[in-house]
Amino acid sequence: MPKGEINMAQIAVMSVDGSVKKIDRDSEEGLQALRKLASLLLKDSLHQEFKGIRLGESVADEDGFHVDSDKDDQQVSADELSALQDALLAKAKDAKVEFVEADLDDALAEVKDDPYSSELIKEAAKDGKVAMYQVGDVKAVADGDIMVYGDAIKHLKLLSVAGAYWKGMSSNPMLQRVYGTVFFSKDALDEDMKKRQEAREHDHRVIGNQLDLFFVDPKVGAGLPYWMPKGATIRRTIERYIIDREVADGYEHVYTPVLMNLDAYKTSGHWEHYRDDMFPPMDMGDGEMLEIRPMNCPSHIQIYKHHIRSYRDLPMRIAELGMMHRYEKSGALSGLQRVREMTLNDGHTFVAVDQIRDEFAKILNLIMDVYKDFDITDYSFRLSLRDPKNKEKYYGNDEMWDESQKLLKAAMDDLNLDYYEAEGEAAFYGPKLDIQTKTALGNDETMSTIQLDFMQPDRFGLSYVGKDGKEHMPVMIHRGIVGTMERFVAYLTEIYKGAFPTWLAPEQVHIIPVSDEKHGDYAKQLADKMKAAQIRVVVDDRNEKMGYKIREAQTQKVPYTLVVGDDEVKDNAVSVRKYGEEAQNSMSQDAFMNEILADIASYSRKN
């Protein structure tokens, strides 16, 4: 039995005060302590393999662990990972963590050529002392529990190197980050590797290519996606759905120009606070400056302002599938997830202050209903607040922010929903509730959002006539339900792994005549009947073997494949094969029509 394990089920773990306790190996804490030790062993290995290397943070998190480092001559390269991994595993066998309570001056003297370690030590020091874990030749600030013995580290893999800013600030130098993962058992490691592989198979960029949904061609512009017919069909289906939903919910859908006089964006505050993300204005040569819009709010404000509004008009809900352009940094672009041209399922509700809570709840209800229709279940609520240390990034005064943030929290508490707060994530004009989802590769992204805005109504001088006959200022609630069409389709592609539910599938039915000559007419008549019922159907009458066509229907993830031959023609029937199933089911045409129409009508719901 390895000495690191008290018994098979427990490990010794040291805490930041140097005390040692036994905890369950198969607990979250156990895994965390394992990763923490792995990160320090990696530090020690880097220190050994690369003379004069400076060491940044070593972090254990839910994905594994990573260590930042910096070296003058050459960077740690991906080719060196396996050597580094061997060194680490060799060290692990006899590794034992020692607790050191060092004098600050002594600790600093030891790392005098390493500004990163020095800074970490200084930050952690208390009363001239600093608590550290020593692993091999490396001492690191004690932060979090750590497994004491290294002999349990056998199933470890260094995964990749990447750049990362020191302290996460882009104004700081960039260090090299080595990522790794480690588990107590080979099975767990294998499973983790499989999960990472599986995640890549869900990637919308891979599937988008396989299913011919969209493309981005650098020759015609990075971040400017082209929607192929199949992708366009998915998008159009969602657009029709969401417009109908919103109209039913009291929204008035509009169309507004993608170009607008730059002055409007000066008034809105975008020019001041959002310019870096905007395309440069077009100088028309006669004094007019046009801007391609990065957001739709100023456009909808024009709709509001076009008439005198009364309290009777409120809440006034303006919505649009608004195309916008943002100059995203080249390194941020990614398939349909981050693009430079996007169409937002945008909406702006103009309300009186006392209507905020009800409207907020109404919007959130709409979002939750829509999520059910799309079977979106994995999300979290993020209350995005102003960064109190960085107020110049935002428009407005403390009072407005305090009030709107308080209102938003109260609205969330009313609804009794779990949420977490994130400072610095607010829009420049106000706080927001973001609904966060994860991409296939595990990156966090905002899907839906509800934002409070006291600023733009003020800056644009919006008003309505109250019961008292006097002018009042409305509040704007910005909201996106399915977010941008680009990101939403990317997300759905990933969660469905390209196997779109029937209502969204670009091709819902493939009809395969056994012999085109003998059964082609029957197939085409059947297809016409389905088309008349708005079903998206393709008769595969190419000169190919049946098996070939079946295979293609499966690889293209078509929900229903119908084979029609002598038997079917005789009985006015179809042989039905569903995507992902091998079983075939023979039924009458009418029975099939009923089945597929019911399927389509149920959206993606799993009832």
Added chain:
RNA sequence: GCCGACUUAGCUUAGCUGGUAGAGCAUCUGUCUUGUAAACAGAAGGUCGGAGGUUCGACUCCUCUAGUCGGCACCA
């Protein structure tokens, strides 16, 4: 934007230390006329991301540039 890796036919890709490119799928043309995951044969398709440079000679080495990917930063 930053760090690193990568970029060969529509797609997926082979091409060791320099001697001007091969394959599978898709496409087209024939033959075959098909009962639940790939019929057979032939043809066509590449200025090896772009621009410079080194060299007798560059897909291969160097520089610059664009894009993609993994991260970071930023964000719907």
